[in-house]
Amino acid sequence: MDDSKTYWLDAWKEGNTPWDLKKPHQATSYLLNRYTELRLRDNKEKLHVFIPGAGRAHDAQVFLDAGHKVTAMDIAPQAVEYGQKAFFQKDFTYLKGDILSAFSISQSASKVDIIFDRAVLCALPHQQRLTYSQVCHHILKKHGAFISIPFYTMPTPKYWQGPPFLLSPKELMELFSDNFYVLSMEYSRFSKENEMQEYLMILEKK
Ligand SMILES: C[S@@+](CC[C@H](N)C(=O)[O-])C[C@H]1O[C@@H](n2cnc3c(N)ncnc32)[C@H](O)[C@@H]1O
Numbered sequence: 316m317d318d319s320k321t322y323w324l325d326a327w328k329e330g331n332t333p334w335d336l337k338k339p340h341q342a343t344s345y346l347l348n349r350y351t352e353l354r355l356r357d358n359k360e361k362l363h364v365f366i367p368g369a370g371r372a373h374d375a376q377v378f379l380d381a382g383h384k385v386t387a388m389d390i391a392p393q394a395v396e397y398g399q400k401a402f403f404q405k406d407f408t409y410l411k412g413d414i415l416s417a418f419s420i421s422q423s424a425s426k427v428d429i430i431f432d433r434a435v436l437c438a439l440p441h442q443q444r445l446t447y448s449q450v451c452h453h454i455l456k457k458h459g460a461f462i463s464i465p466f467y468t469m470p471t472p473k474y475w476q477g478p479p480f481l482l483s484p485k486e487l488m489e490l491f492s493d494n495f496y497v498l499s500m501e502y503s504r505f506s507k508e509n510e511m512q513e514y515l516m517i518l519e520k521k
Pocket residue numbers: 319320323324334335336367368369370371372388389390391394412413414415432433434435438
């Protein structure tokens with residue numbers, strides 16, 4: 316198993332989950348509304364949302380409340396167990412698995428309308444990110460959306476080892492621009508001023 320996976324599995328075993336907000340991120344409902352506006356989607360249309368690296372999956376609540384169906388995935392059994400108990404309802408499924416090999420999220424599920432990623436890109440080392448962007452591209456429907464709240468860390472030695480691993484706007488564009496259009500990209504006005512600047516991003520599969 317590679318070092319980054321061992322890191323995450325150990326963090327969960329030790330209960331060391333400092334990224335966990337204990338509630339949905341403030342920007343999640345903003346991003347869902349923004350996407351609905353930009354795509355002129357009918358608010359009542361039921362969409363299938365995939366949340367990779369979902370952790371305790373608090374963000375699932377926003378999509379479930381809006382009437383959508385959610386499939387979450389994480390490698391950590393503790394995350395999956397928590398999410399399965401917290402969202403015990405028919406429109407929610409939590410799968411234990413590695414998102415880098417999730418080319419089919421389940422045998423029965425068709426492709427998804429939205430992928431929602433908060434702090435997953437920076438959880439993956441550089442050499443795994445191209446595969447991640449390819450997986451995301453593969454499991455999205457045509458014109459499906461990759462909605463993300465990435466962290467950009469400052470290029471200081473603290474982040475060379477990771478996680479979180481360094482992530483820059485340039486790298487993000489290199490990973491996604493061939494296969495996605497940028498619908499919206501902005502600094503997050505929801506995040507605190509610190510060395511981990513959050514962005515709000517909505518990409519559309521070409
Ligand atoms: C920084 S946390 C973010 C969790 C969640 N998105 C949130 O906002 O609370 C990154 C998560 O990705 C999961 N993860 C890391 N690598 C993964 C992989 N290859 N496959 C699935 N999950 C992974 C970790 O277990 C962890 O829960």
